[in-house]
Amino acid sequence: xxxxxxxxxxxxxxxxxxxxxxxxxxxxxxxxxxxxxxxxxxxxxxxxxxxxxxxxxxxxxxxxxxxxxxxxxxxxxxxxxxxxxxxxxxx
Numbered sequence: 001x002x003x004x005x006x007x008x009x010x011x012x013x014x015x016x017x018x019x020x021x022x023x024x025x026x027x028x029x030x031x032x033x034x035x036x037x038x039x040x041x042x043x044x045x046x047x048x049x050x051x052x053x054x055x056x057x058x059x060x061x062x063x064x065x066x067x068x069x070x071x072x073x074x075x076x077x078x079x080x081x082x083x084x085x086x087x088x089x090x091x
Contacts, residue, residue, distance in 0.1 A: 005032075006030060006031055006032040007031050007032065007052045007053070008031075008032045008034065008049070008050070008051045008052050008053075009026055009031045009032065009033050009034070009051065009052065009053045009054075009055060010034050010035075010036065010042065010045055010046065010051040010053070010054045010055070011023065011026070011033060011034070011035050011036070011055045011056060012035075012036045012037075012038075012039065012041075012042035012054065012055070012056045013035070013036075013037065013055075013056050014037050014038060019035060019037070022055065023035065034049070034051070042054075052078065053078045054078070
């Protein structure tokens, strides 16, 4: 009987406390969690393997830079972009 592969999630986060919390909760939910602690490491991870989901904004990169890199090459990869700073949404 073939073992079902876990959903692979790449988490890019520079804050060790936030990273530990995300790992704990995602592994509890039975996801395969791969981590990177900066944007360049995250891009290397993206180039070396396929992921079902990418979580976070790489530190040192703006949202527009990340999006412009991800969209052409990894347009089928789901991304959850989180930000600790205000992004100017009103209402």
